[in-house]
Amino acid sequence: MYIASRTLRTVAWSTFAFSAARAQYVIDNLSFGQKDGVYISPDLRAIPHWIIQGNADYVPQVLSDRVIxxxxxxxxxxxxxxxxxxxxxxxxxTAELDFRATGMERGAGNLQFWYVRDSQAHETPTSLYTASKFDGLVLVIDQYEGHGGSVRGFLNDGTIDIKSHPEPDTLAFGKCDHAYRNRGVLSNIKLHHAEGFLEVMIDGESCFKTDKVKLPEGYYFGVSASSAPENPDSFEIHKFIVSTTKSVTREEPNKQRYPPPDHQAQANLASQKIHEQQTHKQQNKQSGRLGDQTSIPQMLEDVVAANIRSQQDQFADLHNRIQIINNRQALIHDLLEKMHTDAENRHNDLMNRLVPLDDRSAATIRNVEKVERTTMEILRDLESKDFKDMMNQIHRALENNHEGLKVALPDVVGKVVRGHGPSITSFLFVAVAVQIMITGAYVVYKKRRGGAPKKYL
Structure with missing residues (x-):
């Protein structure tokens, strides 16, 4: 299959433009915490290009990787x-903030993400409900409506006094629920502004989006937090990164991170690579087989563009490299998405397993408390009541029963004997019968003796 050089050129430049459009360039003087392994504060007291403020005698604490x-x-x-x-x-x-909120079970506090005009910046830290008439945007993270947490967006042109408004919560132009307290992981809130829309994202998912808001330039970013007098929440800021897709608009240019390449070594590698490609093509032609020109290698060695003489080879090399970059970027994105999904699944599975345990533990505790209350009531009854009267009553009842038995027992026995004993008539009858029997026996004896033969000596 033959592909024209113009087609290859078009595909290469389109791919390159798409990759460049997706690239994000960090604005260093508006960001901190964007470099892993680098302290956000060189002296653990201040952050370059940022102002740290507190109320009264309190100053936020700056650590190596966070600000409390x-x-x-x-x-x-x-x-x-x-x-x-x-x-x-x-x-x-895009401006994104990584924070964490911890506290008691019923803690209270709020966090504000500001983008306001110069007149409101660098003032004493405040919240939405105590702020003066500001000009700009603020995102409020608190426990509004008791849903475990929410993110709401407010706009002001400097004419609305929100702290004096009877219902300031009704002024929000967008909101979503987000349980941000005691998560164990950082929460990421991202403010993305583009030509035509403004979007707020939480942990990679869209919170709310509108095409009716356009934020001007020249405004200042800020983050403020306040805690309740009782059961306060602790707010920690780990990262604040502002980025753009256009490198020419960055406030600070990127510094060279790698040493200059060895041009002689690159030229040798390029010559060797081109020689191998030509040899491979000749072998394919001799064997009557066409090389697979549409296949894209997984990795290419670094070469100098001047060493690739053919225009078609130059654009093919550029096309392959851009495709490799896109493929690797897509692979990294897929891996990150998979890691995020696996982490969420593990977290949900762990929470599902912990909830029944908590329920059973609560039920067991309630049963133990019930048994303890019953035992204490029995002990109090035994200690407080006097059983002397009860024993006297039992004793008197036994005495009464004894006296009753002494009186009633002879009469009862007599009645039993009279009712079941033999009568006098029966006794006389038996006596007469016995005498008659004896008399009869004696008469029979005499008669037999008289009729027996006599013996003489």
Whole structure:
């Protein structure tokens, strides 16, 4: 199959443009925590290009990999982070925040994600309900409506006094539920602004999206948090990354991370590669077989473009490299999605297993408490009641029964004897019968003796 060089050129440049459009460039002076293994603060006291503030005598604590805006104890604290530089970009940009909230079972507090004008930035940390008339956008993360957590978006042009509004929660233009407390993992909230829409995402899933909001440039990013006086929540900020898809709009250019290539070595590798390709083509022609020109290799060695003489080979090499980049990027994305899905499944499975255990434990505890209450009631009854009167009553009852038996027993026995004993008539009859029998026996004896023969001596 023959493919024209113009077609290859078109495909290569289209693929390259698509890859470039998907690339994200981090704005370093508006971000921190974007580099793994690098401390967000060089001296553990401040973050470059950011202002850290607290209320009264409290200052947020800066650690190597996080900033604690509000501590777990004591409550009633406020902390904030404000970028010193504004965002000079009106096109496609993304700001994402990694945070964690921990506290007691019924803890309270809130977190604000700000994008406001210069007049509101760098002020004392505050919340939506205590803020003055601000100009910009704020995302509020709190336990609104008792759903375990929610994310809501508010807009203001500097004319609305939200803290004096009778129902400030009705001013939200978008919201979604998100259980952010005591998760054990970081929560990721992403604000994506593009030409034509504004989208808020939570942990990679869309929270709400609108095409009626367009944020201007020159505004400042900020994060603030406040905790309740009783049962406070602790808010930790781990990352804040602002990125854009256009490298020319970055406030700071990327620094060279790799040493310059060895051009002589690359030229030798390129010559050797081209020689092998030509030899392979000649062998295919001699054997009457066509090479599979549409197959894309899994990896290519680094070569210098000037060493590839043929225009078709140049564009084929560019096309293959861009396809490899896209394939590897798609593979990484799939692996990350699979890891995220597996982690969510393991988490859900673990939670499903823990819930029945909690129920059984609660039922067992309730039964034990019930037995303890019953035992305590019996002990209190035994200790508080006097059984002397009861024993006297039993004793008197026994005495009464004894006296009754002494009085009634002879009469009862007499009645039994009289009712079941022999009568006088029967006794006389038996006596007369016995005498008659004896008399008869004596008469018979005499008669027999008189009739017996006599013996003489």
């Amino acid at each position: 805006l509000t501590p777990p104890y004591p409550g009633g604290k406020r902390g904030s982070l404000w970028a010193q530089d504004p965002l000079h970009h009106t096109g496609d940009w």
